[in-house]
Amino acid sequence: MNKKFAVPSILVLLSLFVFVSGPASAQCKLGVPAIKVGVQGAASGPHADYGRQIEMGATMAAEEINAAGGVLGCKVEIRFLDDENRPATGVKNARLLVTDWGAHFTVGTDSSGVAMAMGPVLAELKRIHFFTHAATHRLTEDLVAGKGIKEIVRVSVPIYQDAITAALIFKDRMDIKRWANIGADYEYGYVAWNMFKETLRKYRPDVEFVGEAWAPFLTLDFSPHISAVMAQKPDAIFATPWAGEAVMLLRQALIQGVFDNVQVWWQAMGGSVDVLEGISAEVAKDRFKGKLWATARYIHNWPDTADNRAFIERYRKRWARFPNYSAETTYSAFFIMKAAVEKARSMETDKVVAAMGGMQIRNPGGVREFRSVDQQFIYNVPAGRPVMDTRYPIPVLGDLKVFEAKDYYRYPPFTPVSVTK
């Protein structure tokens, strides 16, 4: 090569190199190429829509954060894994995401069973996991407030929503004296029923709990369960199977004439988008006769704020679906992470947790407030009855009962709730 051109051409090459590779990492003030966020949820089987919604919420949050310049100039990168709703898979995924892929944070998890298995592992992996669906109270009350596992942060409302709101709504229904349970046969189902009974008993010592039946995951035929509890002539049913199983449970209850014989059916997480889509035809024909009640961990038609409306518009444009609660909670978890990291200017667990202290953050689902003692974000979600509304193509919860979070969250000192059948 001609020496006259050698130096300039090397300089040009170097500058090209700097231009191409330089700015992205040079701008990231955390000294990493990107903030890696591992995401997991149930993405196959009857509960698969939750995992998909978690993935959609995470993807959209990462896209929006990156489009607005990232977190302290760092791009957010996500990787989604299916936990198949199995504890062993959830634990394996957590290890893989952190140790193999190098995740700085992890987000998601649908089932309480998976969450409780992951809890102690997170402490060992030293990475914060933002739980966005798993509901058992023990995750935050026992593992965080009790055992001090700082790596657990919960963005979604726990089982207080499923159990305590139900008790508050129906305590005034003097016509309902006999409650029966068709429960999900694992921790979530046990705790929901026990917490409901405990709360309702305080207000209504006259109420009887007359029957229970338990259905494990992948129950295809609920008719023995329905028929067993109906044999006790209950006034109301408390039901916790969720997602596709909730849809089929309700359909099997309809053809067994349950809605002719009970006053109320509480389908705890029946306000979930996949369930509302699944029971659309039945709601349109009023087959539940106004007796079906449900809640969720976020419903898209509440709160009626500009933030929420804009979120739904963007979400529908991006995915052609309504956001389920696992989408909103996951989406919000990313913005909570962003706010905390920006304040801490670090991704270390202790600093991020400290930065969340006293945090109040406006999310599509409303203002969430961080409670340090159990690292639970506090916000409220109403309950109501699935109805058709001309503004929406699928049923929404209507006739909303709104309770302030302070009226139905549990507060320390946390008293134990039985976690067995």
Next chain:
Amino acid sequence: MENFAFQGLIGLSLAMYLWLISAGLTIIFGVLKVVNFAHGSLFMVGAYLAYTFYGQLGLPFGLAVLLSLLGTGALGFVMERGFLRRIYQVDEAYQLLLTFGFILILDDAVKIIWGGVFKIPPIPAFLDGSWPVLGRAFPVYNAFVIAVGLLVAVLLWVMFDRTWWGRIVRATASDREMANAIGINVPWVFSAVFAFGAMLAALGGAIGIPVRVVAPGIGATMIIQAFIITVIGGLGNLKGAFISSLIVGVLSAYGTLFFPVFELFFIFVIMAVVLLVRPQGLFAR
């Protein structure tokens, strides 16, 4: 008393459902001497095909079920011709590995073709609603399942006991070399029996779609129950499969009524007792 009888009827519908799945499993074992672990996956494929024809293409429910049987039967034919046939000579452990491999392949294939999310077709009008039975509302759908199960039982009995084809199959089952010697085309019988067993599995899956979850993974749950039933009844014994389906179906329904906390445990206790007392199964000769 009414509640007891009503729960028994519900148990009967559960039993007939289990019977449809275990019948195919036990027939295949009886003739081919293969424990087809992928039988539950054929049940799942049957459900998905019926969903496609009925829920997506809008064909009448009965026609969708029929097409699903044909499709799954064809898949069974290919599985036997293309794969199982090559390992009849080798150790049985290879059969387990191969059929287990099919579970994984079919589960993933279903996810690729239909996606991971559950499917919910509408309930056909003729299966909607209930009849008054014993002062309660008995679902037309459960009555339909009972009818299909009994019909299949009668058809199988007539077919195996009263027809030329049944005699050939029984001859092949009892001594395949002798059957070959007297001019029966044994390989053809094997393919036909496997395809037929696959169709029985598909029937269970297909008639379930209006009220049961159609999702990846349902095959694995069904194969466990079907396997327990064939073990209780005696592997390869059709009458045994029918009666043990009744025992398991009705007792688990009563388990749900009387011992809700231990209900799941029930079916395994029955199997354990049978294996201890009569390891060859209740009806094995």
